[in-house]
Amino acid sequence: xxxxxxxxxxxxxxxxxxxxxxxxxxxxxxxxxxxxxxxxxxxxxxxxxxxxxxxxxxxxxxxxxxxxxxxxxxxxxxxxxxxxxxxxxxxxxxxxxxxxxxxxxxxxxxxxxxxxxxxxxxxxxxxxxxxxxxxxxxxxxxxxxxxxxxxxxxxxxxxxxxxxxxxxxxxxxxxxxxxxxxxxxxxxxxxxxxxxxxxxxxxxxxxxxxxxxxxxxxxxxxxxxxxxxxxxxxxxxxxxxxxxxxxxxxxxxxxxxxxxxxxxxxxxxxxxxxxxxxxxxxxxxxxxxxxxxxxxxxxxxxxxxxxxxxxxxxxxxxxxxxxxxxxxxxxxxxxxxxxxxxxxxxxxxxxxxxxxxxxxxxxxxxx
Amino acid sequence: xxxxxxxxxxxxxxxxxxxxxxxxxxxxxxxxxxxxxxxxxxxxxxxxxxxxxxxxxxxxxxxxxxxxxxxxxxxxxxxxxxxxxxxxxxxxxxxxxxxxxxxxxxxxxxxxxxxxxxxxxxxxxxxxxxxxxxxxxxxxxxxxxxxxxxxxxxxxxxxxxxxxxxxxxxxxx
Amino acid sequence: xxxxxxxxxxxxxxxxxxxxxxxxxxxxxxxxxxxxxxxxxxxxxxxxxxxxxxxxxxxxxxxxxxxxxxxxxxxxxxxxxxxxxxxxxxxxxxxxxxxxxxxxxxxxxxxxxxxxxxxxxxxxxxxxxxxxxxxxxxxxxxxxxxxxxxxxxxxxxxxxxxxxxxxxxxxxxxxxxxxxxxxxxxxxx
Ligand code: SF4
Ligand code: SF4
Ligand code: SF4
Numbered sequence: 237x238x239x240x241x242x243x244x245x246x247x248x249x250x251x252x253x254x255x256x257x258x259x260x261x262x263x264x265x266x267x268x269x270x271x272x273x274x275x276x277x278x279x280x281x282x283x284x285x286x287x288x289x290x291x292x293x294x295x296x297x298x299x300x301x302x303x304x305x306x307x308x309x310x311x312x313x314x315x316x317x318x319x320x321x322x323x324x325x326x327x328x329x330x331x332x333x334x335x336x337x338x339x340x341x342x343x344x345x346x347x348x349x350x351x352x353x354x355x356x357x358x359x360x361x362x363x364x365x366x367x368x369x370x371x372x373x374x375x376x377x378x379x380x381x382x383x384x385x386x387x388x389x390x391x392x393x394x395x396x397x398x399x400x401x402x403x404x405x406x407x408x409x410x411x412x413x414x415x416x417x418x419x420x421x422x423x424x425x426x427x428x429x430x431x432x433x434x435x436x437x438x439x440x441x442x443x444x445x446x447x448x449x450x451x452x453x454x455x456x457x458x459x460x461x462x463x464x465x466x467x468x469x470x471x472x473x474x475x476x477x478x479x480x481x482x483x484x485x486x487x488x489x490x491x492x493x494x495x496x497x498x499x500x501x502x503x504x505x506x507x508x509x510x511x512x513x514x515x516x517x518x519x520x521x522x523x524x525x526x527x528x529x530x531x532x533x534x535x536x537x538x539x540x541x542x543x544x545x546x547x548x549x550x551x552x553x554x555x556x557x558x559x560x561x562x563x564x565x566x567x568x569x570x571x572x573x574x575x576x577x578x579x580x581x582x583x584x585x586x587x588x589x590x591x592x593x594x595x596x597x598x599x600x601x602x603x
Numbered sequence: 604x605x606x607x608x609x610x611x612x613x614x615x616x617x618x619x620x621x622x623x624x625x626x627x628x629x630x631x632x633x634x635x636x637x638x639x640x641x642x643x644x645x646x647x648x649x650x651x652x653x654x655x656x657x658x659x660x661x662x663x664x665x666x667x668x669x670x671x672x673x674x675x676x677x678x679x680x681x682x683x684x685x686x687x688x689x690x691x692x693x694x695x696x697x698x699x700x701x702x703x704x705x706x707x708x709x710x711x712x713x714x715x716x717x718x719x720x721x722x723x724x725x726x727x728x729x730x731x732x733x734x735x736x737x738x739x740x741x742x743x744x745x746x747x748x749x750x751x752x753x754x755x756x757x758x759x760x761x762x763x764x765x766x767x768x769x770x771x772x773x774x775x776x
Numbered sequence: 777x778x779x780x781x782x783x784x785x786x787x788x789x790x791x792x793x794x795x796x797x798x799x800x801x802x803x804x805x806x807x808x809x810x811x812x813x814x815x816x817x818x819x820x821x822x823x824x825x826x827x828x829x830x831x832x833x834x835x836x837x838x839x840x841x842x843x844x845x846x847x848x849x850x851x852x853x854x855x856x857x858x859x860x861x862x863x864x865x866x867x868x869x870x871x872x873x874x875x876x877x878x879x880x881x882x883x884x885x886x887x888x889x890x891x892x893x894x895x896x897x898x899x900x901x902x903x904x905x906x907x908x909x910x911x912x913x914x915x916x917x918x919x920x921x922x923x924x925x926x927x928x929x930x931x932x933x934x935x936x937x938x939x940x941x942x943x944x945x946x947x948x949x950x951x952x953x954x955x956x957x958x959x960x961x962x963x964x965x
Contacts, residue, residue, distance in 0.1 A: 282912055283909050283911045287907075294685065295685065302715065302929070363631075372840070384659055398718075599832055644844045662927075687904065716928065
């Protein structure tokens with residue numbers, strides 16, 4: 237005869253060391269087992285979409301950096317300028333395209349490094365955090381030298397980039413690529429090959445392919461479940477159609493697969509950066525665009541592959557210098573949808589591992 | 604509902620697991636040990652400082668032009684118009700050539716250091732300075748008026764790399 | 777205060793309300809008190825334990841501040857996960873109206889004496905989210921008292937460091953013991 241037990245509701249957050257920001261999880265427990273996990277979002281809602289309607293197209297570049305996913309400021313700028321350029325039919329010089337690609341991939345590495353470090357902390361490896369931050373500081377130095385900002389750059393402009401690369405910057409990037417590739421095996425020694433880490437992540441938090449698609453998951457979360465889809469390949473932008481790189485795909489769909497996909501993505505990013513550096517064309521970096529650009533009437537949807545997945549912007553222009561309506565399709569929001577499915581049936585001790593493995597940024601979820 | 608991982612049962616599994624964990628620990632420790640003998644990554648901040656790159660978006664300033672003994676601002680209001688945070692406030696009196704600035708305030712607490720004002724300024728009157736230390740006990744100190752902005756401009760050229768400085772507590776204000 | 781008539785009033789056990797007068801009247805008493813205070817303050821200033829409470833982008837720079845290159849641990853700034861163990865809260869990032877009561881509650885949970893560092897434009901006054909916005913709090917000082925404001929968006933880790941130096945300066949100058957005795961006297965009488 238089964239013992240009659242009561243379900244317990246556990247509130248995690250919003251202030252919790254491992255919720256990666258201000259997320260509140262309402263976990264329903266039956267003993268140790270998770271029956272249900274509902275995220276309570278909105279603690280970082282900054283009403284960016286509304287604010288964008290009151291700012292000009294140029295000013296919005298400064299806003300999307302901060303209001304959207306703050307770990308990947310470049311990706312936000314990219315998707316915004318891409319949408320405006322497509323609607324206003326503005327050509328971008330070749331050199332600017334290459335520079336943008338380098339920046340985007342550097343940003344991808346830095347974002348994945350933050351995830352790697354904090355995932356390490358979640359699973360009890362503090363060294364990982366310190367190492368990831370050490371490498372990230374180097375990327376920050378590169379960003380600072382070229383864009384002037386560490387976290388928020390305001391570097392991309394409609395029709396190009398703000399300033400040309402400083403002297404010797406490309407050599408520094410190449411140097412960093414070598415340095416970083418030499419570091420990655422050490423990461424594998426420290427975390428990937430560690431049996432304790434594997435025991436905590438392998439087979440945990442499985443997201444089947446069909447559920448991943450149904451929930452609209454994208455990026456590394458979907459690719460770890462076996463969905464071979466990457467916007468960089470499917471709808472190429474900038475110079476992604478001219479560089480060769482692989483999309484890492486795993487079929488296990490567990491935390492370890494998501495981990496592996498991201499680690500491999502960092503290697504592929506280095507590969508892309510190297511190709512771009514090799515074929516960096518000379519010439520203009522910015523085509524002539526007025527400060528108060530007037531965008532014609534119409535609507536456009538631009539999508540890019542941010543480190544967290546399929547990031548899109550739906551933009552409606554009304555012929556003035558301010559957008560009429562902007563809708564942001566945030567990858568972390570859809571990935572958080574899938575969290576409930578991943579968590580059901582696991583133990584309460586796995587919550588942190590699963591939450592860490594989907595790599596959400598609350599600013600992207602709430603906007 | 605997803606499948607739970609199979610429970611490892613029996614003695615052999617346990618011993619093997621313990622052995623694997625020990626090996627993993629040694630491999631990890633070897634990496635950390637190697638890092639111990641690498642050059643240090645830490646900058647001892649108040650004693651050493653990293654000089655920021657010359658594009659760094661630090662505080663804003665209106666440097667004094669030694670030729671005219673005044674700033675280069677031609678009161679075109681471009682920076683005020685482009686600022687996404689609306690934190691520049693300019694007022695002027697007079698007409699034509701005799702126009703003088705009566706107010707040039709930047710709310711440094713509201714500014715997001717985006718650099719659009721520096722970009723649009725036609726005379727390079729408003730610039731970023733490589734200073735970032737401006738923390739204060741009182742928020743009102745973060746409203747920089749014309750005098751503050753004149754004073755904030757750097758006197759020396761910008762160096763790069765890590766420099767040693769005398770121990771100092773507190774910033775410019 | 778207890779209203780039980782049998783309870784001994786606290787002031788008869790330790791006449792705290794007169795303690796400060798007595799100490800100051802003693803030859804050298806005030807100087808000794810100040811010296812003791814200095815030692816205590818020196819200790820307090822060298823071990824400001826902040827609560828790790830990242831709200832938005834500034835939290836990333838706060839992480840850098842505590843990580844490899846700037847290594848806050850070496851000056852006794854050791855991040856704590858719970859407000860009960862923290863001396864200081866770094867409000868790193870924009871606070872929404874939804875999170876504001878939680879920030880307030882965390883601050884109330886911290887033991888006295890407690891300090892608040894407002895990091896970045898958003899925490900200071902709303903920053904880039906000041907205009908045309910319906911959800912962001914226009915400055916964290918509307919809910920909790922702020923000791924040090926660090927401008928920047930985000931402030932460099934060094935800038936946050938400088939904010940902490942300012943905070944340490946403030947702690948060192950505080951008449952900590954005197955205030956404690958006065959507070960205890962007020963509670964006792
Ligand atoms: S840097 Fe940006 S936010 Fe600051 S004053 Fe200039 S335009 Fe305004
Ligand atoms: S843009 Fe330059 S010249 Fe024009 S008002 Fe601003 S500071 Fe003065
Ligand atoms: S001050 Fe800037 S970096 Fe900090 S939270 Fe606000 S927008 Fe983000």
